[in-house]
Amino acid sequence: MDVDAYLDRIGAPRPSAATASALRDLHEAHLSAVPFENLSIHLGEQISLDEDALFDKIVKRRRGGFCYELNGAFAVLLEAFGYTVTRVGARVFGGGRWGPPFDHLALLVSTADGTGTWLADVGFGAHSRHPLRWDDRAEQVDPDGRFALVDTDDGDVEVVKDGEPQYRIELRPRTLADFEPTCWWQQTSPGSNFTRNTICSRLDRGDRVTISGRTLIRTRDGARTEEPLSSDEAALAAYREHFGIHLDEVPKAP
Known part of the structure; x- marks a missing residue:
């Protein structure tokens, strides 16, 4: 990975060490620069979880993506700086029920000095602005909400925001390839939220x-x-102005 190009993309300086403070800065910078978006699905673009393809889309083409893409690329960046990153699967809560396994990809990030493990997530849209302390079960106050990590009876960990469940993490370590079948389902199934509407969002x-x-x-x-x-012209101008995304056509949901 061209680390310097990635740092330029998110407007962040190179961290001097893999510390909790540096992780916090990288996390917020990523959320501010790289949008959570599903435009590829509605533009007929194939989504690949190959690391080179993720770098090309997010850094070279200055696009965003959804959880598998954003957290998948962010994990590789963090590892380049000496963080230990565990990729974990989660089931998202919505419509009064839990989604399928591998519905979401989140990251457990350990610092090089052993000062703690953090839940990092730059791929869930409106979520925590800063990483959450993984071993803390008390309420954690973030600029974007009040969060809690709750142990479940079956050994998972539930992430709660402002009293509402967000997703439930299974603790088994995964590889990015484990998420490919559900990534394909998210792109193609009428039951996927991502095929029903277009979304593009970032911190500002x-x-x-x-x-x-x-x-x-x-x-x-x-x-x-x-x-x-x-109008199409107004939509294309808004993508350029607010997200730096230059499109030839407006993505349209069914």
Whole structure:
């Protein structure tokens, strides 16, 4: 991996050591620069979990992606700096039920000095701005919510935000290849949320900017505003202005 190019992409300096503080800075920088987006699905682009393909899409083509892509690439970057990264699968909670296994990819990151393990996740959209301390079961206050990690009776760990379950982590270490079947399902199944609508979202100086379908959404200090993107030209301009994504056509959901 061209580490310097990746750091330039997220606007972050090279960390001097694999510390918790550096992880925190890299995590927030990634969320601010690289959007959570599913546009490839609606542009007819094949999503590959090959590490070179992830680097090409996120760094060279300055695009974003969903969890497998974003956390998959971020894991390799962290390992280049000396962090120990364990890739883990999770089931996402939505619609009153748990999703399938490998529904989500999250990262458990240990620092080089042994000062702790952290749950890092730059691929879940609106989630924690900073990594969560993995061994802490007390409430953890983040700029973007109040989080808790809860041990379940079957040995998993449930991530809770503002009192609502987000996803449930299975602790068995995985490889990126383990997520390929579910990644394909997310791209193709009518039952996948990603095939039903387009989404592109990132942190914006501590706030959030999102394009959902044909609506530009800004969230600032808890206040939400919506602006319809009534034409293809307006939508393409919004992708360029807010995400640096230059498209030839507007991605359209069914």
